[in-house]
Amino acid sequence: MLTLQYEKETTLTMTLQWTAVALFLYAEIAVNLILCIPFISAKRWRLVFSWRIWSWLSPYWNKCFFTMIMVLIVLFLDAVREVHKYSGPEPMHDAQVNPNVYDHVHMKLFRAQRNLYISGFSLFLWLIMRRIVTLLNQVAVTLENSAELQAQTDSAVKAAKQHQDDNMMLKQALLDEEKSMSTKNQQLKLEVEKLASQVKAAEETVRKSHAEVEAMRRQAKGLAQEYDRLLTEHHQLQNPQSAADKKDQ
Template identity: 40%
Template sequence: MSLQWTLIAGVLYAEITVVLLLVLPIASPRKWNSLFKSRFLQGIKNQAGIYFMILLAILVLFCLDAIREMRKYSNPQGDRDGHAHLDLEMQESMRLFRAQRNFYISGFSLFLSLVIRRLVMLISSQAALLAQSEASMKQAQSASAAARTFLKQQGDAKDNISNEAHDKEINELKSEISELKEKLKTAEANQSAVKTQANNLAKEYDRLAEEHSKLQKKITISSGDKKSE
């Protein structure tokens, strides 16, 4: 294998390793995204597109060269009688095998380079979506916590208002009860005064009745004395 095809094979092996690392669950998308955003990769990010296009152009050229060699050695050269020399046939078969090998190496290298680029883009997008979903989840949790706090404050305010109204009603009832007690005391005092006055009137009536009976007796006695004279 010549030097250039050895380099292409090395690129293919490196791409296979990178694809396996990206596909296997070795690290989370966040870690890969942090690696992609490292200082070293960020330093070559501006030239990454240019390097990628150059690599693709080189791989396409090598692939086209391999196809050309495959078409060149696919028809064995022999004499016009159809009898090819054995050494020449072996050499052409070996060259055809090398051309096919070079085609597979360059073709797979080209394909895996596109796959790696797509995987990097998908992993970065997944990491961004995960970060966005976490931010949305935190925002929703903070909003729900604020709503619960607001509802709790509203409930406490309603409880305070109801408690104040209840206390006010109790105070009004207490004042009414005290007023009724005062009125009851006044009525009881008036009733006792009326009873006392009634007792006094009854005693006075009894006294007057007794005096009246005494006077009647005196009058009766005096009228009898006058008749006897």
């Protein structure tokens, strides 16, 4: 009687225990499905994760996470032990010997396998959920950084375009200035050539003037010499006449 009561209490305890694990598994499935909803972006999840309640729970999160991992590992190992226990040769031999025990052994084996799957999937989804949350945060941070980088890139491109436009305007101004200077230089060159031709013409005129002056000087010198000669002859002609007059007296 006591043994039967102990077995009933043990069965009830195990049932409540694995019911809790099953509910935890269903909750994990629901949370993972919600986290994987495509139209909820990582930025919105980051806003949800930045609520004050999560910052309040953050000191306990790692402890809770590793505690649940340890509990699920223990339950998984216990389920493995149960599966190994009821799938061994001894229970199967007893089930073959006693037909009444056959259904009981298979029921225990089925429950052990069910508990194995429940605990295994619970452990797997618990790790997956932690990884999904981490990846959502990383994606949100990456999107924010990429948005900032995009803004900086757009600003740099805009500044580069502005500098390019300024350089083009400066280059155009320099070209215009160079054309203007070229035109002025051409005009100055023409004026210099014109002045050079005028100077050359003036020099030619001066040279001709000097030649004419020199010719006139030589002519004046010749005339002066001719005048002196004629004057000398005139005096010579007058002197003999004077001498003849004196003799006649």
